[in-house]
Amino acid sequence: MSTDPRRRVPRTDALLAEPRLAAAAERLGRSLVKDAVLRVQQQVRDGQLGPEDAADAALAALPERASSLQPVLNATGVLVHTNLGRAPLSAAAVEAIAAAAGTTDVELDLGTGRRGPRGEGAVGALLERVPAAEAAIVVNNCAAALALVATALGQGRELVLARGELVEIGDGFRIPELLAATGARLREVGTTNRVTVDDYRDALHDETGAVLKVHPSNFVVRGFTREVPVHELALALRGSRVPLVADVGSGLLAPHPLLPDEPDLQSTLAGGADLVLASGDKLLGGPQAGLVLGRAELVQRLRRHPLYRALRVDKTTLAALEATLRGPRPPVAEMLAADVGTLRGRARALAARLADAGVPAEAVDSQARVGGGGAPEHPLPSAAVALPAAFAEPLRRGPRPVVGHVDDDRTLLDLRSVPPAADDDLADAVLEVARRWT
Structure with missing residues (x-):
């Protein structure tokens, strides 16, 4: 009788035909299932696994979905966390994405049977929420919006920008490098900490394409400082025919009482900006998108530019953006509106549940943040469950990853960034980590 271990290895076709694995191939795709089968076959060859267990092992090794992205519980207290995908979408937006995933009327007028305007619903929803805008377009992020504006208005011309607004944001992304890459020439005015109306006015000439104002977002300069607000700059530019473009960054549609210093689209346009740019996946609470709103003539110039395509x-x-704007309040808005007393009650209940199971947990007050470059000087009062610092890594590596905030010798699970419906999932993840330790 042969002792060749290869004879003990189940055949690939036999494993792929196993009913459970065949069903998984329908759901996940044949290549993912076959890769799992091949890994299991190697384990059988190496003597690490019995041939009778091969199908079960292959099934257990399969991912839940065809994408490698994993859902994560955001317990950092950062509401718009760039590393965690920024704004979580509302149920209405998720439903809209599912409906739009198939064949849709995205560029078809069903009444006439002819080509229709793309994104009309999303643009209409934007204009309803920001009535100071005459027109709007949507591109794939705020950097793209700025690149489109700089190309359409500033290519071969000068863009006037205050030195204190030549900012760098996450991952080494620098505004002046983006603008220069479009072919525009930058005209820096003022100093690092101070700029005046006259600085802008003196920089204008026949080759000026636009004046830009860029919200610094994730930092604040204090002390002997001076900037020119939009309404003053708009008055200074009146009659010059030079458009004023304001990048407000975070996508706040209107003033918010918790964020008094955060610029919003409606106020910026009402203050005299010709165009305003913002992100869709920050305080707006929608999908990743770059929003451009303002004067109809300028928006049309951007729409007709070849780069827009x-x-x-x-x-x-487009579907998710429209649903975010027209549907119920998105998760980011819910997080902002969360009552501190309610957060503390949730923290106490979770800490008590964990403590009853032998986990060293304590309810504590904490400070949450907007994140995404928004409102850096406005922490949000919050509540958290404090655990030993050693919990942080196994929570991240668990079957339902949880990302908290490590503060000295403890891991804080801040509840302002966790939806109340996920409290049980959060507790289960902590208890699973505790079980592995004991």
């Missing part, structure tokens, strides 16, 4: 968004983004 390369930067426009797909049907699922």
Whole structure:
């Protein structure tokens, strides 16, 4: 009788035909299932696994979905966390994406049977929420919006920008490098800490394409400082025919009482900006998108520019954006509106549940943040469950990853960034980590 271990290895076709694995191949795709089968076959060859267990092992090794992205519980207290995908979408937006994933009327007028305007619903929803805007377009992020504006208005011309607004944001992304890459020439005015109306006015000439104002977002300069607000700059530019473009960053549609220093689209346009740019996946609470709103003539120039075709968004983004604007309050708005007393009650209940199971847990007050470059000087009062610092890594590596905030010798699970419906999932994840330790 042969002792060749290869004879003990189940055949690939036999494993792929096993009913449970065949069903998984229908759901996940044949290649993912076959890769799992091949790994299991190698384990059988190496003597690490019995051939009778091969199908079960292959099934256990399969991911839940075809994508490698994993859902994560955000317990950092950062509401718009860039590393965690920024704004979580509302149920209405998720439903809209699912509906738009198939064949849709994204560019078809069903009444006439002819080509229809792309994104009309999303643009209409934007204009309803920001009545100071005459027109709007949507591109794939705020950097794309700025690149489109700089190309359409500033290519071969000068863009006037205060030195204190030549900012760098996450991952080494620098505004002046983006603008220079479009072919525009930058005209820096003022100093690092101070700029005046006259600085802008003196920089204008026949080759000026636009004046830009860029919200610094994730930092604040204090002390002997001076900036020119939009309404003053708009008055100074009146009659010059030079457009004033304001990048407000975070996508706040209107003033918010918790964020008094955060610029919003409605107020910026009402203050005299010709165009305003913002992100869709920050305080707006929608999908990743770059929003451009303002004067109809300028928006149309951007829409007709060849670069717009390369930067426009797909049907699922348009669907999610419209649902975010027209549907119920999105998760980011819910987080902002969370009552501190309610957060403390949730923290106490979770800490008590964990403590009853032998986990060293304590309810504590904490400070949450907007994140995404928004409102850096406005922490949000919050509540958290404090655990030993050693919990942080196994929570991240668990079957339902939880990302908290490590503060000295403890891991804080801040509840302002956790939806109340996920409290049981959060507790289960902590208890699973505790079980592995004991």
